Amino acid sequence: MPPHEIAPPPRPETRVLLTGAAGGVGSVLRDGLAGRYATFRMADRADLGLARPGEEVSVGDIRDMAWCEAITRDIDCAVHLAAQPVEAPWPGILGPNIEGCYNLFEAARLNGVRRVIFASSNHAVGFHRTDRVLDRTSPTRPDSRYGLSKVFGEALGRMYADKYGLEVACLRIGSMQPTPQDRRQLATWLSPGDLVRMVAGLIDAERFHFITPYGSSHSSTPFWTNDDIHEVAFDIRDSSDAYRDADLPALPDDLSRRFVGGTFCTAEFTGDPDRID
Numbered sequence: 001m002p003p004h005e006i007a008p009p010p011r012p013e014t015r016v017l018l019t020g021a022a023g024g025v026g027s028v029l030r031d032g033l034a035g036r037y038a039t040f041r042m043a044d045r046a047d048l049g050l051a052r053p054g055e056e057v058s059v060g061d062i063r064d065m066a067w068c069e070a071i072t073r074d075i076d077c078a079v080h081l082a083a084q085p086v087e088a089p090w091p092g093i094l095g096p097n098i099e100g101c102y103n104l105f106e107a108a109r110l111n112g113v114r115r116v117i118f119a120s121s122n123h124a125v126g127f128h129r130t131d132r133v134l135d136r137t138s139p140t141r142p143d144s145r146y147g148l149s150k151v152f153g154e155a156l157g158r159m160y161a162d163k164y165g166l167e168v169a170c171l172r173i174g175s176m177q178p179t180p181q182d183r184r185q186l187a188t189w190l191s192p193g194d195l196v197r198m199v200a201g202l203i204d205a206e207r208f209h210f211i212t213p214y215g216s217s218h219s220s221t222p223f224w225t226n227d228d229i230h231e232v233a234f235d236i237r238d239s240s241d242a243y244r245d246a247d248l249p250a251l252p253d254d255l256s257r258r259f260v261g262g263t264f265c266t267a268e269f270t271g272d273p274d275r276i277d
């Protein structure tokens with residue numbers, strides 16, 4: 001069975017925007033969701049090439065409110081990926097991940113977009129310990145300026161859901177890779193096929209208010225569960241257990257193994273690990 005095979009959409013008339021479409025996650029979704037929806041609009045500041053059949057393409061900067069208003073016009077569901085995707089000095093986070101994220105939600109509201117799927121991250125909950133299983137009630141615990149920006153996006157999403165009635169899903173993506181790259185990713189790995197099926201599930205779900213599902217394939221040593229998310233039935237088919245006997249490197253030190261965020265936690269770390277409960 002092809003890795004990205006998914007059930008047909010219940011509402012093919014849905015009009016979908018994909019920001020960050022030129023990136024790693026975006027390219028997998030661009031391919032995997034191709035031909036599925038009435039409108040499929042790619043947006044990025046990087047070159048997206050020519051529009052493929054059934055696509056629209058728009059190049060611009062998420063920090064530009066006028067562009068955000070243009071790309072969210074006549075859209076039902078915005079999948080928002082465009083961001084600085086790892087830790088960086090504050091100015092590199094502030095523009096795309098704070099200002100840009102605000103622009104996208106506000107433009108979506110102004111244009112009557114029904115649903116926003118925000119690419120959040122495991123680094124929004126990175127300072128939780130790996131010997132517990134997180135669920136939707138677990139508080140955010142950012143492990144970096146990057147993780148903090150994802151907590152901002154989640155709080156923004158919650159406010160837009162509560163105040164303005166947008167349906168918002170913040171998908172806390174683990175590690176989207178072709179295969180797990182280290183032993184930590186036996187818990188965090190999200191296969192490309194499961195990424196496509198999870199995002200399709202969120203676009204196609206009948207209704208939700210505000211949810212924060214974790215984005216990973218199956219694992220017998222999970223950091224988290226989606227068992228308490230009943231609004232969406234995720235079609236997850238892959239498992240990191242297939243790689244459990246592979247020769248994967250462990251994280252370099254005890255501290256990075258202790259917390260969900262791994263080396264994002266240990267970078268710049270000057271705290272007291274024993275006080276992090």
Ligand SMILES: NC(=O)c1ccc[n+]([C@@H]2O[C@H](COP(=O)([O-])OP(=O)(O)OC[C@H]3O[C@@H](n4cnc5c(N)ncnc54)[C@H](O)[C@@H]3O)[C@@H](O)[C@H]2O)c1
Nearest residue numbers: 020022023024025045061062082083085119121173175176
């Ligand atoms: N890859 C993962 O495993 C993973 C894990 C957790 C969260 N995420 C999140 O998923 C999203 C995509 O990540 P990725 O790994 O594909 O990263 P990526 O860097 O490959 O893609 C990000 C895209 O956003 C675009 N972008 C950045 N700044 C922009 C701006 N100012 N205006 C318009 N476009 C801009 C880039 O050009 C790029 O194409 C990010 O929000 C990231 O934080 C990814």
